């Protein structure tokens with residue numbers, strides 16, 4: 001779908017992309033990076049809207065340097081920032097965008113009705129967009145990216161500004177863009193956790209450089225940790241300490257949640273264990289059963305993007321298997 005080769009973009013004071021080489025295959029791909037990592041810059045280059053300083057990129061086999069308009073015919077784009085005219089309705093706007101993409105008037109109206117229904121906008125589609133909630137605006141932005149039936153959509157931070165329920169709905173919609181219509185998706189976020197549930201593949205960039213590109217499965221296995229909380233008993237007045245010793249003896253990496261730095265509330269009573277594979281869960285269960293402790297919770301906790309960057313700086317992270 002997308003291939004970049006040593007792609008760089010330099011602004012006078014900052015290198016937004018630094019020799020980025022990555023291949024993106026059909027499916028749903030997450031592009032993750034902190035604010036300023038270069039995600040939007042990459043999308044603008046892929047659309048042929050902004051020239052690269054160096055290197056090459058192709059989208060659907062077309063060269064971004066020379067085939068920008070052919071790319072934009074086949075690719076949908078949802079920009080990050082608010083860009084909707086407040087005085088027109090969603091229907092008028094999306095019909096206009098469909099016409100801009102070359103659809104004849106009747107087809108544009110039909111596709112608009114279908115697409116707005118698909119993204120969950122019904123009666124409100126006839127009202128001016130100035131009065132819409134952030135969630136409704138994001139849905140219109142998604143609809144205009146889909147209306148001309150593209151082969152690929154580039155979605156820049158589609159969950160920005162949404163509350164947790166709105167995020168989940170948007171992520172579900174994005175997944176369905178691929179499963180229902182077979183359209184491939186490149187979606188950016190600064191939150192690794194939310195993309196892990198939605199994407200088949202995740203590409204991580206930092207400071208314009210590729211940090212890692214791998215399937216979500218490999219990614220989560222490499223980065224998941226398990227939070228465990230147990231009760232104290234008469235035999236083990238400090239159940240947490242007893243479990244910690246037992247797990248360490250069984251060869252697991254254990255640390256208190258207070259040191260994990262994953263943004264979750266710190267607690268001396270929560271242990272974090274690196275998940276090496278399915279057997280880790282069995283080892284934990286058996287250790288708790290042997291000690292006769294009560295299990296309060298055992299939950300998967302995602303590492304956050306900042307930790308992966310930090311691991312990488314320490315030389316123990318994912319850069320080694322970056323594509």
Ligand SMILES: Nc1ncnc2c1ncn2[C@@H]1O[C@H](COP(=O)(O)OP(=O)(O)OP(=O)(O)O)[C@@H](O)[C@H]1O
Pocket residue numbers: 011012014015016033034035036037038039040041042080157
């Ligand atoms: N037109 C520009 N002129 C100068 N610097 C720019 C320009 N566009 C982007 N940059 C800089 O390039 C870097 C990458 O920006 P970019 O917008 O691609 O990041 P991002 O990963 O999309 O982050 P965000 O989600 O915050 O937009 C930033 O340091 C940004 O300040």
